[in-house]
Amino acid sequence: MRPRHILAMTAALATMLTLAALPAAAQGSLNVYCSAQVEWCQAAANAFQKETGIRVNMSQKGSGEVLAQIRAEAQNPRGDIWFGGTGDPHLQAAEDKLTAEYRSPTLDQLHDWARKQAEESKFRTVGIYAGALGFGYNSELLARRNAAAPACWKDLLDPRFRNEIQMANPQSSGTAYVMIATIVQLMGEEPAFEYLKGMHRNVNAYPRSGTGPIKAVARGETGVSISFVHDAVTERLGGFPVQYVVPCEGTGYEIGSMSIIAGSRNERNARRFYDWALTPAAQQLGAEAKSFQTPSNRATPVPAEAPKMDQIRLIDYDFAKYGTSAERRRLIERWDREVNSLPR
DSSP: OOHHHHHHHHHHHHHHHHHHTOHHHHHOEEEEEEOSOHHHHHHHHHHHHHHHOOEEEEEEOOHHHHHHHHHHTTTSOOOSEEEOSOHHHHHHHHHTTOBOOOOOTTGGGBOHHHHHHHHHTTSSOEEEEEEEEEEEEEHHHHHHTTOOOOOSGGGGGSGGGTTOEEOOOTTTOHHHHHHHHHHHHHHOHHHHHHHHHHHHTTEEEOOSSTTHHHHHHHTTSOSEEEEEHHHHHHHHHTTOOEEEEOOTTOBOEEEEEEEEBTTOTTHHHHHHHHHHHTSHHHHHHHHHTTOOOEESBTTSOOOTTSOOGGGSOBOOOOHHHHTSHHHHHHHHHHHIIIIITSOO
């Protein structure tokens, strides 16, 4: 074989090997808005990119903030898929057709509550995990102040918790909106707002993020937080003196959800991520990232550290009503007008 033929074959082989080594370029990209904990967001992005070769650009924000961003970008979507965060904002996005209909072939593998989330949204969102609302508290800080931990919603009105409570701001946090909707369903709307006004006197801050209050508890900046109890488990396993309790009167819960953004530029890759995120292998990444919600796929092992949902007194949370845009907007506006404006 003549030298120039050998050189040509070598060059062709080198080109083929180069292309084979660059799957990300061939597979394209995916823009993920993530409202789960940042460690889980990053773990999911890294695992999906490694498995598929699709380049993942991930942005982590609270679910209220992502909903506002998707609304603002509706005429020119920049995101492709929204992963995690409380289900109410996902349902509101579905109602306003800001998210796309998609029926994953994995739907039959999911718990009833996850499939119901998909059905109620006309298959514009789906449940990926569930978690109960409760209180986190810093056991060392409360002990130093000789204050017993709260056991019931009514305890948060007690003077012993003056300036000791943090709850996220419902204008940006889905966690805080679930709290308001829970109290309204437990007490009735008028008593609920009287309760929120009374609790306001004991609140020292309303952080933007739903995990902000429990992180403040872990750092000893506040004694008590209103949080999803699995977030308290995360902080405790991180070595902080954090415990949790579920309110004695009963509590609400979230169905953390996932939605494909309408008009996505990378819809094919978004569907691929959607299917992947509903598999047991993908859902186990949550526990590996120290997030201890209950996964939606029935075959996904529930972490031993996760709060046992079947042992918690849950209210019959009305996702259909409190997941609508009008109800969310009305309750948050009332909270801002009647509660957040009060002096403390």
